[in-house]
Amino acid sequence: MIKMSEEHNQEIGQALQGARIEKGLSLDDIQQMTKIQKRYLQAIENGQFDQLPGKFYERAFVRQYAASVGLDADEFIKDHASDEDLKPVEPDFEGARVDTDNITRAGMHRETESPVDKTRQVMPKVLIAVAAVAIVLIVWALVSAFSGTSKSATNSSSVAVSSSKVESSSSSKKASSKPAPKPAPKQPAVKVGNGVVSGNTVTYNNIQAPKKEEVLQLAATSDAWLQVTDNAGTMLFNGTVKANAPQSIKVPATATNIKMQIGNANPLKVKFGNQDIDMKNNGATVWNANLMIKH
Structure with a gap:
């Protein structure tokens, strides 16, 4: 430059x-x-x-x-x-x-994770696993208690159930004569997933998106310079996102990888398919991001 x-x-x-x-x-x-x-x-x-x-x-x-x-x-x-x-x-x-x-x-090297850092990363997974086991045990205990009390309730309610069969049968015939409303078709939504930081890069490896043109939205609270390219090497954006002047970039339906190279990441806010993309830059100014898209 x-x-x-x-x-x-x-x-x-x-x-x-x-x-x-x-x-x-x-x-x-x-x-x-x-x-x-x-x-x-x-x-x-x-x-x-x-x-x-x-x-x-x-x-x-x-x-x-x-x-x-x-x-x-x-x-x-x-x-x-x-x-x-x-x-x-x-x-x-x-x-x-x-x-x-x-x-x-x-420098000539990247920082390596200390044992304390690795422990901090693993600890949330361990806690989640323990919580999941505890929830399964609680549900099993509740189901066991409920099944024991429901047996006695079944004997006493059998007469009432048999007498109500005639009424429920007649009412079901009336209800069946009306056509059920058709559910509205659901539009597939973009799912971002979790980003993984390595060095000066955050990578989203599993962004789920329909195979159609999507929009990458860029906004900044102060000037942020960046380049955006797709897996075909097409330059989608190259310039400065001005403060309070958001940019909307069309991403082709064929794109499977969006690469962002950022010169000032702190004020930049990014959305893909109207879903927030966390840069996870922890205050770094020079940063890049990879968005791996699966259709």
């Missing part, structure tokens, strides 16, 4: 640094606002874009920096980019991670 010449990058960094100083903000303030690591912010101000993880991060980080100091991110990008720079960029999240302080960093 950004021209890679040292002189041009320094112009970008100086413009952002000047806007920050004019606002009376420190780099620590910008880090807190954008969740971008301070050393990357310093590299941007120095025009050292080779210190950033990749071109997608350049685009996302510069946009975030510009917005945090009160600049129009889109106008800033247009003023400092050529037509070649504005082409879609395939992001590389392999080296990226979000630490426990919600700061986006890049």
